[in-house]
Amino acid sequence: MFPDFASQKQHTQEDIQILRNMGIPEWLLQPTVVDPEEACPLNQVGLSPRLIERCEEQGLANFFAVQMKVIPVFLRRQALYDSRHAPGDLCISAPTGSGKTMAYVLPIVDILSKRVVTRLRALIVLPTRDLVQQVKETFDAFVKGTNLKVGIAVGQHSYGHERSILVGNSSETLDGGVSKVDILIATPGRLMDHLKETPNFTLQHLRFLVIDEADRLLNQNYQDWLNHILSATRPPPLTDDTKKACISLKTNPFGVMASDAMAPSFIASRFNLPTTDLDLPKIPSVQKLLFSATLTKDPGKIASLHLVDPEYISVQGMDGTQQQYATPAGLKEHMTMCATAKKPVVLIYLLYQLKVKRGLCFTKSVESARQLRLLLDAYNKALPADQALVIVEYSSDLANSKRKALMKQFKDGQVDLMICSDLIGRGIDLDNVATVISYDIPLFMDKYIHRVGRTARAGRQGTAYTLVENKEGRYFKEMLRQAGHFQQLERLDIARQDLEPLEAGYQAAMDSLDQEQE
Numbered sequence: 001m002f003p004d005f006a007s008q009k010q011h012t013q014e015d016i017q018i019l020r021n022m023g024i025p026e027w028l029l030q031p032t033v034v035d036p037e038e039a040c041p042l043n044q045v046g047l048s049p050r051l052i053e054r055c056e057e058q059g060l061a062n063f064f065a066v067q068m069k070v071i072p073v074f075l076r077r078q079a080l081y082d083s084r085h086a087p088g089d090l091c092i093s094a095p096t097g098s099g100k101t102m103a104y105v106l107p108i109v110d111i112l113s114k115r116v117v118t119r120l121r122a123l124i125v126l127p128t129r130d131l132v133q134q135v136k137e138t139f140d141a142f143v144k145g146t147n148l149k150v151g152i153a154v155g156q157h158s159y160g161h162e163r164s165i166l167v168g169n170s171s172e173t174l175d176g177g178v179s180k181v182d183i184l185i186a187t188p189g190r191l192m193d194h195l196k197e198t199p200n201f202t203l204q205h206l207r208f209l210v211i212d213e214a215d216r217l218l219n220q221n222y223q224d225w226l227n228h229i230l231s232a233t234r235p236p237p238l239t240d241d242t243k244k245a246c247i248s249l250k251t252n253p254f255g256v257m258a259s260d261a262m263a264p265s266f267i268a269s270r271f272n273l274p275t276t277d278l279d280l281p282k283i284p285s286v287q288k289l290l291f292s293a294t295l296t297k298d299p300g301k302i303a304s305l306h307l308v309d310p311e312y313i314s315v316q317g318m319d320g321t322q323q324q325y326a327t328p329a330g331l332k333e334h335m336t337m338c339a340t341a342k343k344p345v346v347l348i349y350l351l352y353q354l355k356v357k358r359g360l361c362f363t364k365s366v367e368s369a370r371q372l373r374l375l376l377d378a379y380n381k382a383l384p385a386d387q388a389l390v391i392v393e394y395s396s397d398l399a400n401s402k403r404k405a406l407m408k409q410f411k412d413g414q415v416d417l418m419i420c421s422d423l424i425g426r427g428i429d430l431d432n433v434a435t436v437i438s439y440d441i442p443l444f445m446d447k448y449i450h451r452v453g454r455t456a457r458a459g460r461q462g463t464a465y466t467l468v469e470n471k472e473g474r475y476f477k478e479m480l481r482q483a484g485h486f487q488q489l490e491r492l493d494i495a496r497q498d499l500e501p502l503e504a505g506y507q508a509a510m511d512s513l514d515q516e517q518e
């Protein structure tokens, strides 16, 4: 396994030298570190008055640390952009719930709102359909009042329908492509379909490529998606065929070259036009932006991104340590050890004795989420109505409409506990989650961080409990220790006599379930 330098508490010069020798680039060793407690007024990051007004309408009073730091760098790098130099890439790591989405949505909307012609200029890649929907909602809130168009490609509609939304229905193929949207938010799979199959779909005009939840996406090598996307942003190499194309320039009825719509760097490559000493080289304008709560330090994965002049901004504690796994300041983390057979009763104790409300409960699989929900339903049934909790199950098996309805119910505060597998462990923004329970331990540290990060978002308070079976204790603690995170968790010891009064109800629930299943 790749050694995880960021989990070490302090870097000595010696450590840094070792990491350098391992191929970790200098910029990744020296991030700009930002204090998560910082915030600034809305008018101090360089956004236009229209967008500031929109932020106020959305109820924002100030910008969080990640936004305060990233938006100005983003705007400055674009302002300095000319066709001879790429604008330079950005990598951002910041805790869960710290406001990373708006850190890219706002500057992208601000910059693109000055555009004249619609072309696909911003592409946001996310790992799941739910996250795409969520980021679309954020864009929709801020493009209001501009004529920017935002589209999604997730495979929710038929391919043909999605194609007509993205590029229209024209049968003519144009060198410069066609786009009905300025901003596209997509999952890698559907994006690959359009890159391969959709005529006129092109990334040559792209100015922003955002890879959100970067770690998870870089771990998925679905159809080599990253390479395909990156090469679609670059002009193809000049071949004999493309050279011939210079004598077949298409013109429209007014004699204007159809290739007019091509990106400058693609025109130069496509037509092999004669150059003079005064012609300046044209290079693609795309700026790559990587966002993650847990940014990879794997040199191989970093190299695969072909970053240009990258800058690394890391929002984390200011105690001089570099942590790969920074968690929100308002989060309290607990672990409770128990025998495997006692886990359901411990959960019942947390729910009914500690009166957990607005909770998310993670299980290891869809199947165990179902079992747990059935058990809690049976337990609930035996209680007086005023003590019963509203417990629902959220799973990838549900239809989209049902999932949306459950999310809404939760957001409206009508759900006490939502049981799910890791489907919503990452990125989903339910702003009122008060408690996260990991009923089954997460097997990897980044999964733990993303799960607990569903609470204590946007500067709020939240509590996380992880139920650890005695036999898993050593593994789980070692995982935390290696990540330099062990000290953050408090042990919650539940006395046997506290569980005893709940045993009878639990047993009765189990019996009634057994009877139903017979």
Ligand SMILES: Nc1ncnc2c1ncn2[C@@H]1O[C@H](COP(=O)(O)OP(=O)(O)OP(=O)(O)O)[C@@H](O)[C@H]1O
Residues within 6 Å of the ligand: 059, 060, 061, 062, 063, 064, 067, 094, 095, 096, 097, 098, 099, 100, 101, 102, 292, 293, 426, 427, 428, 429, 431, 453, 457, 458
């Ligand atoms: N400046 C702000 N003021 C108030 N609320 C904000 C601000 N910025 C973001 N938020 C809210 O904070 C919540 C978390 O933001 P967001 O989903 O972008 O977090 P994130 O850093 O992407 O988290 P994750 O890594 O878990 O995906 C959202 O509900 C968002 O609306």
